[in-house]
Amino acid sequence: MKTVIHKAETRGHADHGWLDSHHTFSFANYRNRERMNFGVLRVLNDDVVVPGMGFGTHPHDNMEIISIPLEGDLEHKDSMGNVAVIKEGDVQVMSAGTGITHSEKNKNTHKEVKFLQIWVFPNKNNVSPRYDQISLQDIAKSNEFYQILSPNPEDQGVWIHQEAWFHLGKFEQGNTDEYTIKKEGNGVYAFILEGEVEINNEKLSKRDGMGIWDTNSITVKATEDARVLLMEVPMAL
Structure with a gap:
């Protein structure tokens, strides 16, 4: 990783x-x-x-x-x-x-x-x-990530011309969710909208960002009430 x-x-x-x-x-x-x-x-x-x-x-x-x-x-x-x-x-x-x-x-x-x-x-x-x-009102969930963007017009959320998936998550303190990479070779950029979280044991606060690649999954734990945007994207330009 x-x-x-x-x-x-x-x-x-x-x-x-x-x-x-x-x-x-x-x-x-x-x-x-x-x-x-x-x-x-x-x-x-x-x-x-x-x-x-x-x-x-x-x-x-x-x-x-x-x-x-x-x-x-x-x-x-x-x-x-x-x-x-x-x-x-x-x-x-x-x-x-x-x-x-x-x-x-x-x-x-x-x-x-x-x-x-x-x-x-x-x-x-x-x-x-x-x-x-x-x-997003009809697809929003609590304490788990939900998809808001993908490469596929038939999937949940909007779509773009790229092998990318975006997910949002709103978490109460103490809750954890694991995100699994959709496409081999992709990385994930996590952006903390609100609160504080730990991602693979790294502590992140409001408006911090963290990129992770060469892994199959990441774990996000809310150390206080938090909102997180995950952007999975290809790493090769």
């Missing part, structure tokens, strides 16, 4: 006034050769947008883009004609493929919106652009 730990306070940080963003991996003006990616997981941004502000229309191509709101309401518009609002308990995915433009705005004028912006390299380039979002 191999591991890498990224403590919350070691992340890149950019405060633009309207946007406060922490970068687990190199992004924009944050450059760190030791933290370019974890396998095909390229971007993990922890974003806070002030009321009424947001990202203007901008382009993407050949990237799988996942947004997970943690608090508030995020309004989305794109060149495919989609206009939608995502909120805590939803997950959104875009396959940028041959190219899209989109904007994202805090829909509320009285409170912040907080969300994770995640980019994954695709296993197919120049696909037709695609958008989807779902509510």
Whole structure:
């Protein structure tokens, strides 16, 4: 087993006034050769947008883009004609493929919106652009991980063009769950959304990240009430 730990306070940080963003991996003006990616997981941004502000229309191509709101309401518009609002308990995915433009705005004028912006390299380039979002309310579980993303349109959650699986887990203190790697050669990047956990005896706190590979499974124990995102991805670019 191999591991890498990224403590919350070691992340890149950019405060633009309207946007406060922490970068687990190199992004924009944050450059760190030791933290370019974890396998095909390229971007993990922890974003806070002030009321009424947001990202203007901008382009993407050949990237799988996942947004997970943690608090508030995020309004989305794109060149495919989609206009939608995502909120805590939803997950959104875009396959940028041959190219899209989109904007994202805090829909509320009285409170912040907080969300994770995640980019994954695709296993197919120049696909037709695609958008989807779902509510997780009907599939959420307590004290065990549940799938929110996979490579398969028929599976639970949203899907992307990559051999990747994302799981969320909300745990009460003292509960433990084991996660088994879906595809040989993949690794798992764990991101602690809330609370404190032990993963294979490593102690991690809110917004810490840990990558694990060359293993068949990992064990997560909540040492206090916790919420954890697991992102299983291929390690080879």
